[in-house]
Amino acid sequence: MTDILLSKPNIPDDFIDVSVGEAHLVRDCFLKHYGQELYLKLDDLSGSYPHPAGQKKLLTLLEEKYKYPVLITNGAKQALGAAFYALNKTGKSQVFMRKPYWALIPPLLRQHNLSYVSKNYDSILCLAPNNPDGHTPDVDNLHLQEKMAADSKVPFIHDAAYFTHTYLPKNYRLDVIGDMQIFSISKMYGMSGVRLGYIVCKNTQYYSLLKEYLEMMTVGVSSLSQEFLYKVLSYEKQFPKVKAAFEEESSFYLKEAKKKVKNINKDVLEVPDNFEETPGMFLWAKVGKSADFNRSKVYFVSGEHFGMNGYVRMNVAQRPNVLQEIINRLNS
Numbered sequence: 001m002t003d004i005l006l007s008k009p010n011i012p013d014d015f016i017d018v019s020v021g022e023a024h025l026v027r028d029c030f031l032k033h034y035g036q037e038l039y040l041k042l043d044d045l046s047g048s049y050p051h052p053a054g055q056k057k058l059l060t061l062l063e064e065k066y067k068y069p070v071l072i073t074n075g076a077k078q079a080l081g082a083a084f085y086a087l088n089k090t091g092k093s094q095v096f097m098r099k100p101y102w103a104l105i106p107p108l109l110r111q112h113n114l115s116y117v118s119k120n121y122d123s124i125l126c127l128a129p130n131n132p133d134g135h136t137p138d139v140d141n142l143h144l145q146e147k148m149a150a151d152s153k154v155p156f157i158h159d160a161a162y163f164t165h166t167y168l169p170k171n172y173r174l175d176v177i178g179d180m181q182i183f184s185i186s187k188m189y190g191m192s193g194v195r196l197g198y199i200v201c202k203n204t205q206y207y208s209l210l211k212e213y214l215e216m217m218t219v220g221v222s223s224l225s226q227e228f229l230y231k232v233l234s235y236e237k238q239f240p241k242v243k244a245a246f247e248e249e250s251s252f253y254l255k256e257a258k259k260k261v262k263n264i265n266k267d268v269l270e271v272p273d274n275f276e277e278t279p280g281m282f283l284w285a286k287v288g289k290s291a292d293f294n295r296s297k298v299y300f301v302s303g304e305h306f307g308m309n310g311y312v313r314m315n316v317a318q319r320p321n322v323l324q325e326i327i328n329r330l331n332s
Contacts, residue, residue, distance in 0.1 A: 019301035023317040027190030033246035050220030058230045069201045076184035076197035084112035086209040096121035102131045103305035129162040132313040134280035166250040179203035283314040296329040
């Protein structure tokens with residue numbers, strides 16, 4: 001385990017990496033359901049620089065869906081950076097978020113002259129479902145938190161990376177929540193390499209600041225990535241049953257993976273008894289007395305990076321044969 005959370009950690013070839021949130025199961029389901037329909041042609045792409053705010057036809061689709069202005073970003077991390085820039089530019093400095101928190105947020109806050117605090121805050125960052133522990137209030141509770149923040153003139157950012165029916169129950173309402181709501185294509189479709197995210201800007205006073213940040217930090221998101229998402233959204237609009245089937249199957253396989261993880265010896269990892277009901281794609285577990293991850297050759301990220309010692313985060317969105325090998329190694 002290292003001092004920072006790397007997307008591609010340097011580990012021996014015979015280790016299995018469970019530290020990074022790459023949704024292998026979700027990607028497999030996505031390719032099964034969308035498959036041949038999404039091949040791209042060279043004439044889909046523009047040879048010029050893309051617009052910093054995003055491709056017009058893609059923005060039109062997203063803004064029709066959410067009913068608010070949208071900005072396209074190079075992944076959800078850049079979207080968070082843009083949101084933090086907007087907070088800083090409007091005089092905010094103290095951001096509250098729930099613990100445990102995503103390991104990369106504190107350094108990202110510091111880069112934008114913001115601090116993580118547990119009280120006396122002037123901004124709120126809500127990850128729902130939370131990374132790493134999957135905590136998710138019901139949607140009415142989220143709206144209540146949003147209203148209380150608005151009444152106190154405290155900006156409310158909703159990190160919605162896992163806010164889909166792949167990771168949440170089918171009857172959970174996927175409302176627009178917060179002044180800025182951030183989505184991740186990496187998690188939505190299991191397509192980490194596409195490097196695409198977007199911000200739904202419910203509070204339009206932040207729009208110009210978000211756009212200003214993106215114009216400074218990039219000359220636009222890859223046209224190929226945007227064309228990919230445009231084709232996906234257009235296909236979903238034409239065939240909504242495909243999206244429903246994809247999310248239902250992704251959710252099923254994730255739940256099966258969570259059930260299987262409960263077979264890990266509790267002296268190694270203390271997996272919650274109802275873990276299959278936890279939203280998201282991670283196991284957040286206390287480390288048991290018999291844990292020896294170097295001996296098992298399974299690479300975890302330490303809970304200290306998420307604000308809590310004695311825990312580890314494990315990506316359970318692994319293909320069944322890989323997950324079984326992980327369990328066998330941990331139990332041996």
